[in-house]
Amino acid sequence: MDYQEITAGVQDAVCTITLNRPERLNAWTGRMQAEVEQAVRAAAADEAVRAIVITGAGRGFCAGADMAILEAGAGGKAPESAKTVAAAPAAPAADGLAANYAHRFSYLLRVPKPVFAAINGPVAGIGLCLVLFCDFRYMAEGQKLTTAFARRGLIAEHGAAWMLPRLVGPTHALDLLLSGRTVATAEAAAMGLVRPLPAQDFLPAVQGLAREMVQAASPRSIGVIKRQVWDAFFQDLDASWKQADEEMLRSFASEDFREGVAHYIEKRAPAFTGR
Template identity: 70%
Template sequence: MPSYDDFQQIATAVDDGVMTLTLNRPERLNAWTEAMEAEFRRAIEAAEADTAVRAIVVTGAGRGFCAGADMDILEAGTRGTAAGDATAAAPAGGAQAAAPEGLDRNYAWRFSYLLKVPKPIFAAINGPVAGIGLCMALFCDFRYMAEGQKLTTAFAKRGLIAEHGASWMLPRIVGLTNALDLLMSARTLMTDEAERLGLVRARPADGFLAAVQGLAREWTHAASPRSIGVIKRQVYDGLFQDLDAAWRRADADMVASFDSEDFQEGVAHFLEKRAPRFTGR
C-alpha cells in the first residue's frame, strides 16, 4: 500500500474509497509553501497508485482553504530571491524530469498534472481561497464551496499576473468575460456569486466536508473506476485535440472497454438488478 506518512504541512486520511488531503497550516490560513507543494504532490501520487482510493477530496484545516502563497515568500520575491519557491512556475516533476512529448506536455506543469490523475479530484473549499490556492482548485475536477466564503484571484492587486495556468483554465470554466473580470480586478466574490458564474457548487457550511466526501463516495461507488479514468482523460485531452482526433480516440477506447471486467460487471449488475461490484479492471 502507498505511504501517506511523514507529512508536516498536509494531512491525509483514507476512508471507504475516498482519500481526504487537508492543507494543514491553519495558523497561516494554509498559505502555500514549497514544502506543502512537495507533500501535496507526493500524496496525490500515492492516492493515484492506491487501488483502495477511488476519489480524492482536497480541503483546508481550520477556517481557511488556502490564502495563497505564504507572504514570507512574496516578500522574498520583492528582493529578487523567490526563485525555486512556491511562486515559481516550474514544470511538475522538477528540472531533471524527462521532457514529455505530444499531449503529455500539457500535463507536465504545476497543477496541470492533476488533470491526468485517473481519479476524480474534488476541491472542498471550506474557507477563504486566493491566488495560488485558487489556481490549484481550478485544476481539480470539481469545486465545492461552503456558503458564505470568499474567493479572489489576488494577482493583479499584488502587481503580479495570472499565474500557474489560471489564464488558460479559468476562461474554460467561467467564460472569457468573467475570467477577465476576476483576473483583472482581483476583486473578492462570495460563494453565491462564484456559483452563479459556474466556478463552484455551493453547499451549506454545516457538515460541508462530510457532504463533499459523501458525494465523492457515492459517485465513484456507483460508476466504474475504469470508465471514470478514461472519461476524465478523454475530456481533458479533448481540450487540446480537434474533433477528428477526439472521435478516433473515443472509438478506440470504446472497443477496449468491451474487453474490460467492468463492462461485464456493468451489464451483469443491471440485468440482475443489484448494486455494482466494479473492480476498475
C-alpha cells in the first residue's frame, strides 16, 4: 500500500503499523486516521497476520491532533482536510450491538486479532484515545501521557469517557480527564492503564510478546474470545452465557479444535489454520 503518513509491514505473523510524522511527534491528521484504519482492516483480512502492533516513528507516539487543526478550530474555520479529526463523525450506519463497533476507534475492538499499542514516546489527546481501544497497551519506561482535553477547552472525546473508566476505574479516569495533567509510565502502570517495558529494544520486545501470544493459540479461538470479551461490555450475564454456549458448539466443529487436541496428544507444535 502507498501510505503517506504511516508505514505498515508484516514479519513473523505480526503486522506493525507505524505513525510516521516524526517531525511533528506523529500529530494526528485526517489522512493519518484514514490510513491507520485502512492498514488495520487490511491486516485483519490477511491470513498471514495474527497480531497487530501500532507504534510511532521517532521519539513520540502521537502528540494528539495536529496543532494546525486546533488553531483552525479555535478560529471557527477548520480546514476541509481536518474535519475528520476535528468534527464528530456521522452516526454509524449499524444498529444494535454492531453500532458500538462502528465509531472512530471502536472498530479496533472488532478486529479478530489482538491489537497492541507500543507507546514508544509521549502520547496525548486523540493519540491516547487510539491506544485506549487497543487490546494491550505497552509503554516504554520514562515516557509520558496526558488526556490534555480540559486544558484546551475541550471535552472527553472519541469514546474516552466510556473506555477510560472501564480500564482504570472512575476515580483515576476523572483525575486524568479533569486535570489534564501529565502522567509518567510508572504511574500509568500503577493505575493499570499500561504495562511498562524498558526503553531499550522496546518495539522488538512488544513485537515479541505479540508473536509469543499468537504462536501457541488458535487464531480462530483468539478472534472468538476477543469478541466475547468486548461484547460482554454491552450484555448482561445471561446473554454472554448464551453466546458462549453457541460459540462452544461451533468450536467443536472447527479444524482448530481438532488440531488443538491432536497436537496436544502428539506432543508437537500446533499447526492451526484459523478455521
